[in-house]
Amino acid sequence: MRHALASITLACSLLFSTAPSYADDPAPAAKDGADAKKSAIELPPMSADKSIDQIAMIGGRPVKYKATVGHISVRDAKGKEIGQVVYTAYVVGTGAARPVTFAFNGGPGASSVFLNMGAVGPKRVGFGQQGDSPSDSAVVRDNPQSWLDFTDLVFIDPIGTGFSRSLVDEAETKKAFYGAKPDIEYLSRVVYDWLVKYGRLTSRKYLMGESYGGFRVPRMAYYLQSQLGVGMSGLVMVSPYLDPAAIGNETSLSPLPWMINLPAMAAGNFERQGKLNAANMAEVEQYVRTDFVTDYLKGPADKAATDRLSAKVATYSGIDPALVRRLDGRLDIGTYLREIRRATGQVGSVYDSNVTAYDPFPSSAEARYNDPLLDGLIAPTTSAMVDFVTNQVGWKSEARYNTLSYDVNRVWDRDNSDSPVTDLRKAIAVDPKMGAIIVHGWDDLSCPYFGSRLIVDQMPKFGADERIKLRVYPGGHMFYARPDSSAALKRDVMGMYGVAG
Helix, strand or coil, X not given: CXXXXXXXXXXXXXXXXXXXXXXXXXXXXXXXXXXXXXXXXXXXXXXXXXXXXXXXXXXXXXXXXXXXXXXXXXXXXXXXXXXXXEEEEEECCCXXXXXXXXXXXXXXXXXXXXXXXXXXXXXXXXXXXCCCCCCCCCCCEECCCCCCCCCEEEEECCCCCECCEECCCHHHHHHHHCEHHHHHHHHHHHHHXXXXXXXXXXCCEEEEEECHHHHHHHHHHHHHHHCCCCCCXXXXXXXXXXXXXXXXXXXXXXXXXXXXXXXXXXXHHHHHHCCCCHHHHHHHHHHHHCHHXXXXXXXXXXXXXXXHHHXXXXXXXXXCHHHHHHCXXXXXXXXXXXXCCHHHCEEECCCCCCCEEECCCCCCCCCCCCCHHHHHHHHHHHHHHHHHHHHHHCCCCCCCCECECHHHHHHCECCCCCCHHHHHHHHHHHCCCCEEEEEEECCCCCCCHHHHXXXXXXXXXXXXXXXXXXXXECCXXXXXXXXXXXXXXXXXXXXXXXXXX
């Protein structure tokens, strides 16, 4: 967990915690036949796959497609069904000529609803912008920036999210699903099984992941490529969580966390002044690569260096210079988000500092609020998704829909020993035709773009310039909530897919 904002902390999508509960899972393994029968009754059977035909205006023209809600069974080494993963697929036509993109959100513990209903699916519900409210209507509308006009889309909800569920007890569930390694392996198999089920192994295949989904995608690509014999044509990493070690701990000696955070703080400040542009951001990036590091490493014992550093940080962040100097120029994210609008009693979101809400306890010495953007998006996205699945498509379930599972997040085995950057390098190196693009919002402090900038700058060329592209847009973690940024994202991704914009 990286930043503490009251009871919810989100580092690259969802790093939050509460007590574990498996309300939709079966009881522990039965000890006799009667108990086994009782357990089966307590866990209703998964609904059969259900499809409907729909149409949406995308890119200025009508696109007809089939929307399917279904599930893929997860089995252990002995063939026993241990889980059921629910997916939502949007397919145009019946052939394998079209590419297909598999999309994952992050968390761990997030369903795919944000990418589905907010970013690239054929329908979307408004969320993630200043002024959006939990009580806003959950009615979906056509998404003009959907990717469905150039690729079929499959949104996958990992076990414990959405309607996806485990069929084993808590201990086995954690072992089989709630860790970095098993997560990559079973979700890669789900992708493989979907391709086999629908006869799409010969299609061009892409992976898209947001936040912790960006952690998943490079590792899944290499696993699919090297273990399951399925090559990916391209990867799209949205506000990705690529290097936990680089983001690190703000109390450590390393300057990296402070270097990575400051450009996003500056972007938020520039946007509030109407001055956010590439030239101003290039100036900040140059500063953090040079004079910032030099003065930081001299430490607070060097008063002149700390004075210089503090003055620059205050100027770029827009925070009171006296406060920044008291912090020796080490402006942490929590302080920044609470101080940017202290005069109006508002606080900013770690996902986009310019999405705000009122501080419920402004006089408290410690922050006692949940994230403004996160609290505002759960209601409309959940209501819209459940209505779409159960009412429009007609796929029924007696379970609740877990948009964000705090239970999954709390028990997750956070093994970061295998870096997604390592697997990204391996997958790209072995496949000269694979493309990769990393995309961020300028204002995101949960997964700051500058971390990816530093990672990409250290990459080999792999035979050509920009094998791994980095693009940054106005907005925050969910920059695609902004129409202009969503349109720019689509144009950049279409280039990787080989589609004329």
